[in-house]
Amino acid sequence: MTRMYHNLPVEAYTSQGWFDREQRLIFSQTWRFAGLAEDVPEPGHYVSVQAGLNNIFIVMGRDHRLRAFHNICRHRGTQLIRAVGKTQKALTCPYHDWTYDLEGNLISVPDESTEYPNGVDKKCFGLKPASVDVWRGMLFVHPDPDAPSLAAWFGDVDPHLGPHKAEELVEYPEARNAYEIKANWKIVVENYIDVYHLSHLHSKTLYMYDHGKAEYGWKGPHYHFWEPPSAEYSENLEKNLPTPRVIPEPHVGAWVPMLFPGIGIGAGEDSWNLFIITPLAPDLTRIENRTKLANASQWEFQKQEWSSWGFWKGFGGAKYEGKDAMNENDPMASGDFTTEDIYACEQQQKSLTSPYFEVGPPANGESPVTRHQQAVLDFMTAQETAEN
Ligand code: FES
Ligand SMILES: [Fe+2]
Structure with a gap:
């Protein structure tokens, strides 16, 4: 017989299998707190957060808009950035120096002419976007670039x-x-x-x-x-x-x-x-x-x-x-x-x-x-x- 803890089986609190399902079905499918708005105050500042299975970062662009991206280099998938920080004008991957601008576009591939004789179609290798929004001075991210709005998610409880x-x-x-x-x-x-x-x-x-x-x-x-x-x-x-x-x-x-x-x-x-x-x-x-x-x-x-x-x-x-x-x-x-x-x-x-x-x-x-x-x-x- 399954042992229960009220409405959930005890395994919900102890098993890796249940934990993995929650990471996939809950924490990868909801808005995740990423920090306070003042953590990303100026263009080039960023903050990263784990949202279930996804590592996501928020960066402020030169236009002062916040954007969120999956923290995955489009070359071999290396995490681009760590924790909190301030970059200059671009985001460079530590592995082979592929470089992206603050809007997520791939702007440079080192040694492109010798390593890629046919070139790299940079338009196709921009960072994958996620969603970002601010609510009550707090930053939230969602792995899905077309997530339902944060205002709607908290709307009923807000008052x-x-x-x-x-x-x-x-x-x-x-x-x-x-x-x-x-x-x-x-x-x-x-x-x-x-x-x-x-x-x-x-x-x-x-x-x-x-x-x-x-x-x-x-x-x-x-x-x-x-x-x-x-x-x-x-x-x-x-x-x-x-x-x-x-x-x-x-x-x-x-x-x-x-x-x-x-x-x-x-x-x-x-x-x-x-x-x-x-x-x-x-x-x-x-x-x-x-x-x-x-x-x-x-x-x-x-x-x-x-x-x-x-x-x-x-x-x-x-x-x-x-x-x-x-x-x-x-x-x-x-x-x-x-x-x-x-x-x-x-x-x-x-x-x-x-x-x-x-x-x-x-x-x-x-x-x-x-x-x-x-x-x-x-x-x-x-x-x-x-x-x-
Ligand atoms: S994995 Fe990022 S440049 Fe190679
Ligand atoms: Fe308590």
């Missing part, structure tokens, strides 16, 4: 994501970090959207919110969540809330959506945080955090104030040191909700390979967990149907 104007906030670079969690990416997502655990796993770290008043739901495969400050915290709201706020009053609370697949946002009064999930292996997931704050004249002062406050630590500033540190320091006494979450995810993943693993009934506050499992299943089924 439920809070009043933040992320594109007007400025990044707090010290909060940028990345780490790995030894658990399947869906365990990480499920933990992010599990409302039931908030008052239990995080009883000491997220007490400033009233989880009983949380409002949450779905728009297609995208999850949205909002909760107000707790009564006690609200009493002293003036004092408790940071100045300057990233959202104008009267808005209060935390907006914590999880956009499909694996794009978490955590937005409160003081900061706007990204939680980008990248599956690396069936039992290994990479998280990248980026944080934006109000662009204020009291900037230096605000940063100090803010870095000693709890909310950002979870989203951006947690210094998770891995398993060895965990053995020495009780993660449940860390005072940091991300450390608590990582601990819960990794402990859960460990049990999945046991033949004795079995799940109990989901609580009301776990309905997002089972709904996400269904969203994964539905998305993969729809893609497979479209392929056949």
Whole structure:
């Protein structure tokens, strides 16, 4: 009998075969977060990102337009560029120096007259385009050059994501970090959207919110969540809330959506945080955090104030040191909700390979967990149907 984890078989969290299907059917078929708009500020700047099976880069052309290309040289397929950077006027492949302009056209082939006596028809060997778009100050790519629009993909959920104007906030670079969690990416997502655990796993770290008043739901495969400050915290709201706020009053609370697949946002009064999930292996997931704050004249002062406050630590500033540190320091006494979450995810993943693993009934506050499992299943089924 297939062992199940609610709506998915346990293999969905442990097997390479399932992981490969997700890479092909989900992560190669959706809009992928590639960075903040300010990562590619001028002509010649670029950033690259893995979108499922595709490595894609965004480059700004001389016309100040953003373009995305598959990061594959048209000669023998070598990756043209790495990570983030600034080039001059052209993109040169490291292998044989075939060179492309910023618009993706092949412009030079070294030793063409001797190596290719019949010449190379350069028009036929431009870089293969992908799609790029900007939403709320974030860059997204899609492997398909004719992808349905980003605005349409997030359109229905957009009104439920809070009043933040992320594109007007400025990044707090010290909060940028990345780490790995030894658990399947869906365990990480499920933990992010599990409302039931908030008052239990995080009883000491997220007490400033009233989880009983949380409002949450779905728009297609995208999850949205909002909760107000707790009564006690609200009493002293003036004092408790940071100045300057990233959202104008009267808005209060935390907006914590999880956009499909694996794009978490955590937005409160003081900061706007990204939680980008990248599956690396069936039992290994990479998280990248980026944080934006109000662009204020009291900037230096605000940063100090803010870095000693709890909310950002979870989203951006947690210094998770891995398993060895965990053995020495009780993660449940860390005072940091991300450390608590990582601990819960990794402990859960460990049990999945046991033949004795079995799940109990989901609580009301776990309905997002089972709904996400269904969203994964539905998305993969729809893609497979479209392929056949
Ligand atoms: S593979 Fe790029 S120039 Fe040969
Ligand atoms: Fe949590």
